[in-house]
Amino acid sequence: MATVNENYLKLPGNYLFSTIGKKVREYEAAHPESRIIRLGIGDVTQPIAPSVIEALHRAVDEMGQAETFRGYAPDLGYEFLRETIAEQDYRSRGCDISADEIFVSDGAKSDCSNIQEIFGADNAIAVCDPVYPVYVDSNVMAGRTGTYSSETGTWSDVIYMPCTAENDFVAELPKEAPDLIYLCYPNNPTGASITKERLQAWVDYAIANGAILLYDAAYEAYISDPALPHSIYECKGARGCAIEFRSFSKNAGFTGLRLGFTVIPKELKAGGQALHPLWARRHGTKYNGAPYIIQRAGEAVYSEQGRQEVRQQVAAYMKNASYLRTELLAAGYEVYGGENAPYIWLKTPKGMKSWDFFDYLLEQANVVGTPGAGFGPSGEHYFRLTAFGTYENSVEAIRRIKAL
Ligand code: MLT
Numbered sequence: 001m002a003t004v005n006e007n008y009l010k011l012p013g014n015y016l017f018s019t020i021g022k023k024v025r026e027y028e029a030a031h032p033e034s035r036i037i038r039l040g041i042g043d044v045t046q047p048i049a050p051s052v053i054e055a056l057h058r059a060v061d062e063m064g065q066a067e068t069f070r071g072y073a074p075d076l077g078y079e080f081l082r083e084t085i086a087e088q089d090y091r092s093r094g095c096d097i098s099a100d101e102i103f104v105s106d107g108a109k110s111d112c113s114n115i116q117e118i119f120g121a122d123n124a125i126a127v128c129d130p131v132y133p134v135y136v137d138s139n140v141m142a143g144r145t146g147t148y149s150s151e152t153g154t155w156s157d158v159i160y161m162p163c164t165a166e167n168d169f170v171a172e173l174p175k176e177a178p179d180l181i182y183l184c185y186p187n188n189p190t191g192a193s194i195t196k197e198r199l200q201a202w203v204d205y206a207i208a209n210g211a212i213l214l215y216d217a218a219y220e221a222y223i224s225d226p227a228l229p230h231s232i233y234e235c236k237g238a239r240g241c242a243i244e245f246r247s248f249s250k251n252a253g254f255t256g257l258r259l260g261f262t263v264i265p266k267e268l269k270a271g272g273q274a275l276h277p278l279w280a281r282r283h284g285t286k287y288n289g290a291p292y293i294i295q296r297a298g299e300a301v302y303s304e305q306g307r308q309e310v311r312q313q314v315a316a317y318m319k320n321a322s323y324l325r326t327e328l329l330a331a332g333y334e335v336y337g338g339e340n341a342p343y344i345w346l347k348t349p350k351g352m353k354s355w356d357f358f359d360y361l362l363e364q365a366n367v368v369g370t371p372g373a374g375f376g377p378s379g380e381h382y383f384r385l386t387a388f389g390t391y392e393n394s395v396e397a398i399r400r401i402k403a404l
Pocket of ligand 1: 040041042043109188214
């Protein structure tokens, strides 16, 4: 008799953004007259940049000609894209990363959730709290997290590293001994950033303790402070202890096109075993590569014109972030983030619980955000707003929030 993977049955509720989507759809169905402003999920609103669209068109035309048609993509991704990434994202910043250490994929979410497959089932994971739910949920599915307490909202076998206003939302080095440590900077959901010194301390800790850092740098394009690191490989020794995930979703609006990549240095080992060949084996077996046309679109993001265009998009979102942050502060809210990240992390007013504030904002202002508690217990009494909306909607959302 077939049975199911019982770990799936342990997952409490649905994926956070599916739950929010359902709640909003139900509200909309009951109040068809409402004009809802969505600042919940971090989905972009600006169209794909013109130079990227041109590259897409060219690639589509190539697919229609026998001479230029492409079938399966190479396992790790097309050389033209991996070379460009290695040069522009890494070597130009002094990071020693080569094209054959880059694995092109359909996005950082898939890679962040799949990477745990190449590690032992008994590896202890450590996550920031609050945290992007994908890191925890994917480990629940793999049976690595123990039992769930609905009282505390935590898993018995997960090491939670509280990120609070007191530590600037940057986790302290854990006293326990995790094997895998998930870090995300600029941070989703708190909008916090990490200094090079603090990131170096993580690298030193991982080397000293034989841990692997799983570094999600999906929001690096939003860093405006020149002193902040864009990649973990800017830290000394990171090649020996870190995997990095990157995305085209937020820096170039590819949430619908889907493209990302993962970097695994050749010398990176766990328990004496190199990780690069394991991920290559997994990639080759379970994945047939991002589509050619999308990889060409990704390459165009790095062209001179492409870089200029996506920089303007990022600047427009950061204008929203700055507006949301300034206006909320002026309205008396306690506000974090929004300076080197597209997320605003605010304390709910009058000690309201985050899901209560979600309902209140949806019903009274028709504004959707993300309840902090959905990201972990330390997110309770916090609320996330994204800067990925339009400027007009950001202004209107603030007008409505101020009028409450
Ligand atoms: C978020 O809102 O946290 C992100 O958009 C989710 C994602 O990138 O998968």
